[in-house]
Amino acid sequence: MTIPDITGSYSFFYGNDGGRNPLTSSLDVQQIGKDKIAIRFNCVSAGPAYNIATIDKTIIQLTGNQAVYKIGNCKFSIIFLPNGANVEYLSDGYDCGFGNNVGVSGNYLKINALKPKFLKRD
Numbered sequence: 734m735t736i737p738d739i740t741g742s743y744s745f746f747y748g749n750d751g752g753r754n755p756l757t758s759s760l761d762v763q764q765i766g767k768d769k770i771a772i773r774f775n776c777v778s779a780g781p782a783y784n785i786a787t788i789d790k791t792i793i794q795l796t797g798n799q800a801v802y803k804i805g806n807c808k809f810s811i812i813f814l815p816n817g818a819n820v821e822y823l824s825d826g827y828d829c830g831f832g833n834n835v836g837v838s839g840n841y842l843k844i845n846a847l848k849p850k851f852l853k854r855d
Contacts, residue, residue, distance in 0.1 A: 739795075739813045740764045740848055743841035758786075760811075760818060760841050761849035770795045772802070772811070773851060774837045784832025790851045804829075809837065817842045 743760040758776035765771060769792055776786040793800050798813045807829035812819045818841045829836070 738764050738846070739770065739798075739818075741846040742844050742849060743818050744844050745839050745841050756835060758837065758839060758841070760820070760837075761851070762813075762818075763848055763851075764795070765792065768795050769793070770800055771851065772800070773849065776831075776835055776837055778832065778835040782833065784835040786829065786831035786835045786837055788837070 740763050741761075743762065745758050756776065756778050758774070761773040763771040771790050771792050772788065773790045774786060774788040778784045788802070791802065793802055800811045800813075801823070802809055802811065805828070806825070807827075808823045810821055810823055812821075820838050820841065822836070822838055827836070831837075
């Protein structure tokens with residue numbers, strides 16, 4: 734399945750019944766040609782700890798509607814759908830160095846198709 738242009742911002746929120754502490758997550762994507770994308774994740778758990786899972790701007794390979802992020806023991810897939818994206822950890826790829834009880838997996842809804850503004854440090 735090929736998605737025309739996946740550039741935009743994606744988001745999800747799990748409430749108290751979502752299996753975790755209340756959590757908000759965002760995924761920014763910029764398509765760079767037909768086979769590469771820039772991604773950035775910013776996920777924050779609820780207080781009082783406010784643990785975070787962040788991935789600064791990273792360029793990864795896009796094959797059709799799927800991309801795989803891998804660094805060290807951290808590995809997950811991003812499958813892009815017409816109105817969103819599904820992020821799932823692959824095999825034992827949970828060791829991403831994120832805060833306690835926070836990660837990037839989940840079903841994200843595309844909230845806009847604007848090119849994200851990545852920070853200069855990204």
